[in-house]
Amino acid sequence: MRVTTGYIRSRRHKKIRKLAKGYRGMRSSTFKKANEAVMKAGQHAYIDRKKKKRDFRALWITRINAAVAGHGMNYSRFIKALKDKKVELDRKALSELAVNDPKVFEAVVKAVA
Secondary structure (H helix, E strand, O other), rough: OOOOOOOOHHHHHHHHHHOOOOOOOHHHHHHHHHHHHHHHHHHHHHHHHHHHHHHHHHHHHHHHHHHOOOOOOHHHHHHOOOOOHHOOOHHHHHHHHHHHHHHHHHHHHHHHH
């Protein structure tokens, strides 16, 4: 006697179609196209989770560079001065200070200059 797939296949297909909800055309309705679309979306999501970290670091560096330019210094000299003075502030914290609390950031720049 042969074993039929039964309800397992329909459950699997239903799960994939649910993940593909909102996709355009056959990518949301047919299993084959929906499965391709969901797998590709998963690849993009994985890659972009890594890319997000790069993008934020670039944003923080740009903000710090713009903030120290107003104090007659450039980014690379500022970071080198921070390392020499053993100041343990990361780029994210420095960026937040530059945007939200310019007076404190100015004090940090003066401390390392």
